[in-house]
Amino acid sequence: MPELPDVEIFRRYFQATALHQEIEAVKDISTALLEGISRENLEKHLVGRSFRSVHRHGKYLFAKVEAEGWLVLHFGMSGFLQYYKNKEQAEEHIRLLMAFCNGFHLGYVSTRKLGRITWIADPKRFIAEQELGPDALAEQFDEHAFRSRLEHRRGSIKGLLMNQQALAGIGNIYSDEILYQAGIHPRRKAAELQVAEQQQLYHCLRTVLQTAIDCHVGEKGWPDDWLLPVRESGQACPRCSGKIQRLKVAGRNGYFCENHQSYESS
DNA sequence: ACATTGACCTGAGAGC
DNA sequence: TGCTCTCAGGTCAATG
Numbered sequence: 279m280p281e282l283p284d285v286e287i288f289r290r291y292f293q294a295t296a297l298h299q300e301i302e303a304v305k306d307i308s309t310a311l312l313e314g315i316s317r318e319n320l321e322k323h324l325v326g327r328s329f330r331s332v333h334r335h336g337k338y339l340f341a342k343v344e345a346e347g348w349l350v351l352h353f354g355m356s357g358f359l360q361y362y363k364n365k366e367q368a369e370e371h372i373r374l375l376m377a378f379c380n381g382f383h384l385g386y387v388s389t390r391k392l393g394r395i396t397w398i399a400d401p402k403r404f405i406a407e408q409e410l411g412p413d414a415l416a417e418q419f420d421e422h423a424f425r426s427r428l429e430h431r432r433g434s435i436k437g438l439l440m441n442q443q444a445l446a447g448i449g450n451i452y453s454d455e456i457l458y459q460a461g462i463h464p465r466r467k468a469a470e471l472q473v474a475e476q477q478q479l480y481h482c483l484r485t486v487l488q489t490a491i492d493c494h495v496g497e498k499g500w501p502d503d504w505l506l507p508v509r510e511s512g513q514a515c516p517r518c519s520g521k522i523q524r525l526k527v528a529g530r531n532g533y534f535c536e537n538h539q540s541y542e543s544s
Numbered sequence: 545a546c547a548t549t550g551a552c553c554t555g556a557g558a559g560c
Numbered sequence: 561t562g563c564t565c566t567c568a569g570g571t572c573a574a575t576g
Contacts, residue, residue, distance in 0.1 A: 310553085354553090355553090355554095356553090356554080356555090371554085388553095389553085389554055389555065390552090390553045390554045390555080391552085391553050391554075392552070392553060392554090430545090430546090431546080431547090432545095432546060432547065433546075433547050433548085434547095437547075437548085441547095528547085528548075529547095529548065529549065529550090
């Protein structure tokens with residue numbers, strides 16, 4: 279689930295539900311996911327306090343706790359948040375549970391335990407230490423900034439889009455969608471794209487991510503002419519007469535249209 | 545410096 | 561039904 283659009287939705291969900299409420303208790307902390315902090319210390323930081331704001335950078339969520347520091351959540355492959363009242367409603371595999379004084383709970387769910395939970399003093403410093411690139415939807419991340427990231431790269435464009443140090447937020451499925459809409463083959467070399475292709479790619483990157491967020495908010499699915507609804511081998515391309523194919527790129531299975539994303543591109 | 549591979553976890557679905 | 565195999569929207573350490 280969690281690439282930039284998903285995490286942005288989690289951020290809004292957190293903001294709409296869990297701010298400004300005193301935390302009565304913290305439970306079910308999975309130590310396997312904790313990094314740089316003990317269960318006891320995390321509890322101490324949270325209990326009796328409340329969240330003041332929530333921010334996002336790439337796939338990371340930062341929740342500010344009054345006068346204390348920041349809870350950092352990363353969702354791995356299978357993470358999400360659940361705000362609920364009654365115990366019977368609780369999802370399985372909650373790895374961090376915060377019980378508020380109003381009787382509600384916020385659960386951080388992660389079936390596969392590939393996410394992480396940490397505690398930091400300053401998000402800016404954390405982002406620098408992790409060497410994360412600019413958030414893919416940040417205002418400062420303009421076309422020029424994007425194009426400069428493509429220089430001196432030896433790998434594929436799909437690999438670059440998924441590289442969190444080059445730019446933060448895009449993963450396997452949204453990189454497929456962006457390349458699909460830009461008409462660029464996932465194995466093209468990042469450094470060899472034509473200027474017009476770079477511009478087109480930047481445009482698609484921004485609109486795909488923003489549109490995906492808007493679709494989530496409207497509780498609509500992805501648009502019909504996107505790749506994602508038919509992202510499967512042998513499916514008909516929604517935009518041309520081609521067929522969807524699977525291809526291993528940068529260690530992941532990617533999908534593309536053999537016809538309008540040919541390797542010899544425009 | 546950069547890119548690729550396998551390992552880390554758990555569960556779902558396909559095929560027999 | 562139950563077994564085995566493959567795959568899953570991520571990242572890190574080890575390797576090329």
